[in-house]
Amino acid sequence: MDRKVKVVQFGTGKMAVYTMRYVLEKGGEIVGAIDVNPAVIGKDVSEVIGTWDKLDVKVTSLENAEEMMREVKPDIAIVTTMSLIEDVKEALMLCAKLGVNAITTCEEAFYPQNSNPVVTRDIDELAKKNNCTITGSGYQDIYWGQLISSIAGSTHKITKIVGSSSYNVEDYGIALAKAHGAGLTLEQFEKEVAAGDNISEEERIELINNGKFLPSYMWNVNGWLCSKLGLTVLEQTQKCVPQVYKEDIESSTLGMTVKAGQATGMSAVVTTKTKEGITLETECIGKVYSKEDFDKNEWSIYGEPDTTIVVARPSTVELTCASVVNRIPDVLNAEPGYVTTEKMGELQYRVKPLNEYVNHN
Numbered sequence: 001m002d003r004k005v006k007v008v009q010f011g012t013g014k015m016a017v018y019t020m021r022y023v024l025e026k027g028g029e030i031v032g033a034i035d036v037n038p039a040v041i042g043k044d045v046s047e048v049i050g051t052w053d054k055l056d057v058k059v060t061s062l063e064n065a066e067e068m069m070r071e072v073k074p075d076i077a078i079v080t081t082m083s084l085i086e087d088v089k090e091a092l093m094l095c096a097k098l099g100v101n102a103i104t105t106c107e108e109a110f111y112p113q114n115s116n117p118v119v120t121r122d123i124d125e126l127a128k129k130n131n132c133t134i135t136g137s138g139y140q141d142i143y144w145g146q147l148i149s150s151i152a153g154s155t156h157k158i159t160k161i162v163g164s165s166s167y168n169v170e171d172y173g174i175a176l177a178k179a180h181g182a183g184l185t186l187e188q189f190e191k192e193v194a195a196g197d198n199i200s201e202e203e204r205i206e207l208i209n210n211g212k213f214l215p216s217y218m219w220n221v222n223g224w225l226c227s228k229l230g231l232t233v234l235e236q237t238q239k240c241v242p243q244v245y246k247e248d249i250e251s252s253t254l255g256m257t258v259k260a261g262q263a264t265g266m267s268a269v270v271t272t273k274t275k276e277g278i279t280l281e282t283e284c285i286g287k288v289y290s291k292e293d294f295d296k297n298e299w300s301i302y303g304e305p306d307t308t309i310v311v312a313r314p315s316t317v318e319l320t321c322a323s324v325v326n327r328i329p330d331v332l333n334a335e336p337g338y339v340t341t342e343k344m345g346e347l348q349y350r351v352k353p354l355n356e357y358v359n360h361n
Contacts, residue, residue: 001358005328008032008074008100010091012040012048012059015080015105018321021049023078026325027353031072033059034091069098076328079104080321085112085119086211092123092134099130101331103324107217109136111340114223114236115208115215124338133334137327137341138320143297143311144221144282146347149228151301151309158278158303161225163218165297166285167316169265170253177253180265180286181242189242189263197239204237216240216268218282223272225280228342232275241267243287251288264288326350329357 005028009016012035020030033045040048045057060068069077077100079091085108092109095102112120127134144163152158169177177183181193196214199207207213216238226233242263249258258264265287272280287293297311330344341347350357 001332001355001360003355004029005076005332005354005358006031006072006074007328008034008069008072008077009045010034010065010077010079010104011081012037012045013080015317015321016078017049018318019078019080019324020045021051022321022325023328023354024049026350027355028325028328030055030057031074032057032068034062034065034068035059036062066094066098069094069100074100076101076103076331078102078324079106080324081106083107084214085109085116089119089123093126096123096126096130096132096134099132101132102134103327103331104134104136105138105320105324106136107138107140108215108220110138110140111220111224111227111342112136112338113340114233115213115219116211117208118211120338128337131336133331133336134338135327135331135334135341135344137324137347139314139316139323140217140221140224141323141327141341141347143314143319144218144299145224145228145342147309148225148299148301149342151299151307152229155301155307156304158301160302161278161280161282161299162302163221163280163282163297163299164267164285165217165283166287166293167295168289168293169286170251170288172286174253176286177251177265177288181240181263182251182265182288183254183256183258184242184263186242186244186261186263189266193263193266194240194242197237201235201237216270217284218268218270222270222280222282224340224342226272226274227340229278231278234273234275236270236272238268238270241269241283243267243285245290247290249288249290254288258288264290323347325354328354332358332360 181189267285269283300308
């Protein structure tokens with residue numbers, strides 16, 4: 001491509017501060033931004049980023065998004081708003097309708113065909129019709145995906161893949177802390193949190209086919225990994241397990257003391273059995289941290305040989321945003337439709353401006 005890649009940003013919150021700056025620093029151009037928050041609508045994008053000269057690009061309301069996008073004709077939209085595909089569907093369908101490529105940090109969008117096939121198919125069909133590509137990326141593209149497939153490439157025989165990633169619910173606000181069961185007794189946790197996944201395989205399949213299933217982050221990751229590694233899924237389940245600590249912990253987010261033996265949060269465990277005999281056991285642990293706890297991403301591949309890799313204290317927000325921006329050329333070069341990133345090849349560091357990696361104008 002012999003001009004700058006033109007980018008529109010959907011959502012101007014915490015992540016967008018990084019994605020927009022990274023786009024600019026990688027030689028791209030921000031041509032528009034969209035938000036629903038009246039406090040930012042009408043502001044110059046440079047005010048959102050906070051460290052950039054005035055760009056003369058104003059944040060647009062969602063109602064005016066289509067008109068703005070038709071006018072500025074972006075190559076791609078970055079969508080950093082919500083975690084479920086149903087919640088980003090409107091933004092992604094708008095992009096597909098206008099023939100604008102899109103990449104989103106929505107966790108379910110990483111491999112949504114195994115949790116909400118109906119919405120995925122709707123987006124895929126519209127994107128194919130209008131010759132654009134929609135995908136999901138972020139932290140998991142490398143740290144729960146490519147890193148693991150790379151280690152697999154150095155392994156003779158694999159019997160099991162085990163992964164875990166932890167985060168402090170204190171960092172993400174009261175709604176998330178409560179959703180993780182923090183502060184509940186174990187009896188309350190069982191009734192209010194765990195019960196939702198105590199369902200039969202038939203019930204789960206029905207929920208998935210009706211777009212009513214709520215996947216944990218690793219649900220979609222296991223689907224992505226199986227696709228990347230050429231594995232055939234026979235069965236996949238998820239369950240929520242309470243986390244506890246031996247001493248009382250103060251939670252500023254909940255405004256309470258979580259007593260010893262109460263739930264500090266939960267682990268969402270996803271188990272996948274495959275035709276090839278390889279089992280995947282992955283978990284996301286979200287809890288109120290004790291003084292010893294820190295963010296950690298740990299994966300083990302068992303077989304011949306066994307290998308464990310640990311990433312301690314990852315800068316998750318920055319790594320998420322850099323992964324999304326470095327994926328932009330792959331999205332622009334991909335086939336039309338909803339194309340998940342395991343089909344786009346390895347995620348690479350971009351040392352040159354983004355447009356120099358794009359195969360067309």
